[in-house]
Amino acid sequence: MAKITYIEHNGKLHTVDVSNGLTVMEGAVQNDIPGIDADCGGSMACATCHVYVKDDWFNKLPSKNEGEDDMIDQAFEPNKNSRLSCQIQVSDNLDGLKVYLPEKQI
């Protein structure tokens, strides 16, 4: 279990407990947190669960999967801190993770 904070583009915070084994995307969807669309349901076939992770956490996360950066190319305003939240699996190590949501997904 990890406490994860989702920060909307307007600054609104949502801190929720997410079970191990779920993804950061699923944590948002199950808790009705706005700003993550996840159109493809987590199969890395769209770029609508795009989040930004600041350097401190970015470097601690398991590294990107093959193909993740290719999908991020197609996201709205990607940058070097971009991740797809469906590819970040939750574990105890992620307790305290903060992810920042983009202005929009599509």
Add this chain to the structure above:
Amino acid sequence: MINTDVLIIGAGPTGLFAAHQINLIGLKCEIVDNLDKIGGQCIELYPDKPIYDIPAVPECTGEELTKNLIKQLKPFDIKFHLNERVDEVKKVNEKWEVKTNKGTMFTTPNIIIAGGVGSFEPRKFSPKECEKFENKSVFYSIKDKSIFNGKKVSIFGGGDSALDWAIELSNTSSVNLIHRRDEFRAAQASVDKVKELANEGKIKLLTKYQLKNANGSEKLESIDIMHDDKNIINLKSDFVLGFFGLIMQLGPIANWGLNLNKKTIEVDTEKFETNQKGIYAIGDICNYPGKLKLILSGFHEGALAARACFKLARPNEKYRFEFTTTSSNLKSRLGIKE
């Protein structure tokens, strides 16, 4: 005005098999799709990726599946309207009147929406200024490449479209290729070619840059691009091309008075009818308790929606269930001589 028994929106696997079922039971249909080719997500998103969960097909790619579905439609005469998006749907005298963005009009008792996650639209540049130059100096697809002759063209993106056009236009124009990172997702041969042309000075390659601003009053004059380290440089540009892939948007479907749940349409599980009589939704775009976004579910949903269409298209006839193995009726529709 085109008169048809059923109008299908979406030429993906679900729409194609629904067309098969509709024709098999003796109805006529026409299909509209916003893409320029048949196949929907199968062709646009994963033509080469193998699929392992189509019943009785242990393994096939999106492209193979599409080819086989088209082959299965061969006995029937089905008109496709590609590159067209349905914009308006309204009820006129117990029938639906449908209009596309190209002005094609249909009148039909039945509409089947097999629209996947909506229509594919190009991902656009985010700076607001780009809008006023769109289709004048800022493009997301190329129709006439001769307009770029002798001009300064800045191309954004790291996929096949961006690299292929950079290579092609480098013969006749002064090309900047700009991408947000060092790696490219295009075919290796294209990446090698671009690097070779960059070394020869025929393409200016700028990586870790993204578009920040487009400048010019009437005409585009230059663009500002920003590096990951926040440094901004200005590039003289007559044209800007963006190839960031396609995104799926629900689009005009949201305005047709249907019950929506996020980006999906609520249906019953008997006819896959929406809250509007004669409008059905099948495949990824429909939603009901237990819905699975699998191609096989879309096939089932289409088969049932097709039977429901029969009632409205042939109100004075009774639909009779038949098997293709035994019915001479169905066999003759399939063009099989006994």
